Amino acid sequence: MxxxxxxxxxxxxxxxxxxxxxxxxxxxxxxxxxxxxxxxxxxxxxxxxxxxxxxxxxxxxxxxxxxxxxxxxxxxxxxxxxxxxxxxxxxxxxxxxxxxxxxxxxxxxxxxxxxxxxxxxxxxxxxxxDPDLVNAFLLARDGLVATLNDRQLRMLLLALQGKTQKEIAEVEEITESAVSQAFARGVRAAHDAQVTFGKAG
The missing domain is CATH 3.30.70.1230 (Nucleotide cyclase, GGDEF domain)
Structure with a gap:
């Protein structure tokens, strides 16, 4: 376990x-x-x-x-x-x-x-x-997440819960363009890193 x-x-x-x-x-x-x-x-x-x-x-x-x-x-x-x-x-x-x-x-x-x-x-x-490989992922993931602001953290959580960018925009009461910009500034990378690791692990 x-x-x-x-x-x-x-x-x-x-x-x-x-x-x-x-x-x-x-x-x-x-x-x-x-x-x-x-x-x-x-x-x-x-x-x-x-x-x-x-x-x-x-x-x-x-x-x-x-x-x-x-x-x-x-x-x-x-x-x-x-x-x-x-x-x-x-x-x-x-x-x-x-x-x-x-x-x-x-x-x-x-x-x-x-x-x-x-x-x-x-x-x-x-x-x-391999502990070294897992920890390399965790160091990079946690370091990236630490750069996100409070709204971006909420967006990342919603994305991991399966919400689309359109749905995230509705929850945050902002435009889809603003969500797209936030994703480009780290949210997508953090989300995709975790999802990709999940497929490999």
Whole structure:
């Protein structure tokens, strides 16, 4: 299973932490409904979230959807891993579990301490995605997304949800030409990069 651990950035500086936690829970529910999950995304302890996926493509898509849904007020960093997972108590929420899948995701999130973005910690194996290649994609994707303004981030989210440029223009109450210009300035590249990675992964 491909695993994800998300960590709230600057949690101690958020004025309304309870409100932020509610927002995160609502976002996770929405993402759970658009991706075929191996294990549902859920909040855990210590301002963290976790979830499991059938592919690295779905895991990376989830990190982007969560990031876009939370922007601009709440930010998370994400550690991705892969391996076997043992659930010790399936009735508990969050699940009581461990195993290499979670150890690698924890390693990734620990290596991101003090930094933003997304990191995949592997493991390296001929049967699994190459961590260096996955991280090259994630560095480029996250760097590009960081250059987008709030409206462009909303457009990217809508595009990933399958909206056409015409439909995005209607939602944003702007012209199709303005949407086209925004797509040319990074929205299309970020969208196409994620979609292309999804097809390859």
């Amino acid at each position: 491909f695993t994800l651990i998300g960590d709230l950035v600057g949690s101690r500086k958020i004025p309304d932490r309870a409100g932020a936690q509610r927002t995160i829970g609502e976002v996770l529910e929405r993402v759970n409904h658009v991706i075929d999950m191996a294990q549902m995304l859920e909040p855990t302890v210590g301002d963290e979230i976790q979830g499991g996926f059938f592919s690295i493509a779905d895991a990376t898509l989830a990190t982007l959807l969560i990031r876009l849904e939370l922007a601009p007020d709440i930010e998370m960093r994400f550690g991705l891993g892969c391996g076997d997972v043992t659930v010790h108590d399936g009735d508990r929420s969050p699940l009581l579990q461990d195993g290499p899948g979670w150890w690698t995701a924890r390693d990734a999130i620990d290596r991101l301490k003090g930094k933003r973005g997304t990191l995949y910690a592997g493991p390296a194996s001929a049967d699994l995605p």
